[in-house]
Amino acid sequence: MLKLSRLGIIILPPVTEFYTRPESVDDIINHGVGKCLDQFGIEHDLYPRWGA
16 A cells, blocks of 8 residues: 555545444445545535534
8 A cells, every 4th residue: 555655546445434423324425425526626515524
């Protein structure tokens, strides 16, 4: 993973972050998809942002 990172590859593991307080499986999926969209600079409202 270090070698890939040095090559500029973005490593985005599907890790559930519970600071968003998911209430359903859909909430968990939306968070993962939202993180992927963030990497492409695509706006979304799939999960609440920090400070929102």
